Amino acid sequence: MKILGIESTAHTLGVGIVSEEEILANQRSMFEPDEGGIHPRKAAEHHYQHALEILNNALQEADLEAGELDGIAFSQGPGIPQCLDVGAVMARSLALRYDLELIGVNHCLAHISIGKRTTRAENPTTLYVSGGNSQIIELRSGRYRIIGETLDIALGNALDKLAREMDYPHPGGPEIEKLAEKTDEIIDISYPIKGMDFSFSGLVTECERKIGKKDDKIIANSFQEHSYSAVVEALERAMAQENSDEALLTGGVAINSRLREMVEKMCEQRDAEAYFPPSEYCMDNGTMIAHQGMIELKADIETDVESSGKKPNWRPDEVEVEWIKED
Numbered sequence: 500m501k502i503l504g505i506e507s508t509a510h511t512l513g514v515g516i517v518s519e520e521e522i523l524a525n526q527r528s529m530f531e532p533d534e535g536g537i538h539p540r541k542a543a544e545h546h547y548q549h550a551l552e553i554l555n556n557a558l559q560e561a562d563l564e565a566g567e568l569d570g571i572a573f574s575q576g577p578g579i580p581q582c583l584d585v586g587a588v589m590a591r592s593l594a595l596r597y598d599l600e601l602i603g604v605n606h607c608l609a610h611i612s613i614g615k616r617t618t619r620a621e622n623p624t625t626l627y628v629s630g631g632n633s634q635i636i637e638l639r640s641g642r643y644r645i646i647g648e649t650l651d652i653a654l655g656n657a658l659d660k661l662a663r664e665m666d667y668p669h670p671g672g673p674e675i676e677k678l679a680e681k682t683d684e685i686i687d688i689s690y691p692i693k694g695m696d697f698s699f700s701g702l703v704t705e706c707e708r709k710i711g712k713k714d715d716k717i718i719a720n721s722f723q724e725h726s727y728s729a730v731v732e733a734l735e736r737a738m739a740q741e742n743s744d745e746a747l748l749t750g751g752v753a754i755n756s757r758l759r760e761m762v763e764k765m766c767e768q769r770d771a772e773a774y775f776p777p778s779e780y781c782m783d784n785g786t787m788i789a790h791q792g793m794i795e796l797k798a799d800i801e802t803d804v805e806s807s808g809k810k811p812n813w814r815p816d817e818v819e820v821e822w823i824k825e826d
């Protein structure tokens with residue numbers, strides 16, 4: 500079976516193609532704002548402008564014609580409404596034109612599924628940290644339950660905001676990482692955890708107040724140490740509660756080497772295994788959407804054109820996971 504997947508929830512337009520055996524293509528174009536955060540209309544315009552090019556590049560990479568595909572999957576939500584429309588329109592057009600199955604998939608679940616495919620994780624507790632989402636997710640009784648999450652903004656968004664205030668370009672996560680690597684010094688700021696939930700807004704404000712008074716490197720390092728410790732502590736609690744011996748890290752922030760190091764160390768101490776997908780499958784990508792579409796189509800789950808509208812607030816725990824048989 501060959502499935503093409505389209506990702507367009509936020510700043511990335513991605514098209515990927517998978518079969519059961521292989522990842523056949525992974526193409527993307529990223530919207531980079533000149534200033535400030537993601538402007539919904541400008542991001543959507545970027546996606547429309549690059550739609551044909553990225554689609555053709557993916558088909559070329561896979562050496563396939565669209566008519567040879569079995570299905571078209573797309574990110575139906577959650578995400579920025581204007582951006583979601585682009586993927587949905589592309590997917591519906593392709594499915595109707597070539598008479599292919601249409602599968603609208605949940606973006607968060609696709610992050611987990613590609614994480615499992617590209618590592619050996621079987622039933623992990625997932626820490627999903629990106630620009631728009633920060634959640635701890637576990638499969639329980641037929642649904643991926645969110646057992647911990649941010650109470651305000653996502654971790655990636657917090658990194659982007661702090662970097663912007665310090666005059667570094669978007670995306671901020673890699674900039675903060677580069678700065679933090681240059682020092683071991685940290686300043687005392689709050690430690691934002693409440694049970695298995697965490698929050699980052701206050702931490703960003705605290706750090707912003709130090710700009711100009713403390714070296715950028717120290718601010719960056721302090722932010723990383725405090726925020727990453729909080730999410731890793733929440734992950735550990737979640738694993739202890741579920742007696743889980745696998746942790747999976749995904750989302751754009753999962754690329755961060757300090758965060759990976761902390762998760763690795765925590766898992767070592769618990770005699771658990773830590774799984775890190777390759778960077779290109781941590782950040783938003785079309786391949787994860789294609790893979791999620793494939794496993795759903797194999798379980799006879801598909802989407803009619805009538806019910807293929809965008810779902811900007813679609814939480815992963817709203818989806819009945821019919822494609823995995825639990826013990």
Ligand code: ATP
Nearest residue numbers: 509629630631632655670671672751752755782783
């Ligand atoms: P989602 O739609 O799942 O919320 P997203 O639109 O935020 O995803 P991703 O590509 O998953 O897209 O994540 C982007 C985020 O990852 C940005 O906030 C960026 O700063 C952050 N990021 C990227 N690289 C790093 C890094 N090395 N360290 C920390 N954060 C990083």
Ligand code: FE2
Nearest residue numbers: 629750782783
């Ligand atoms: Fe994502």
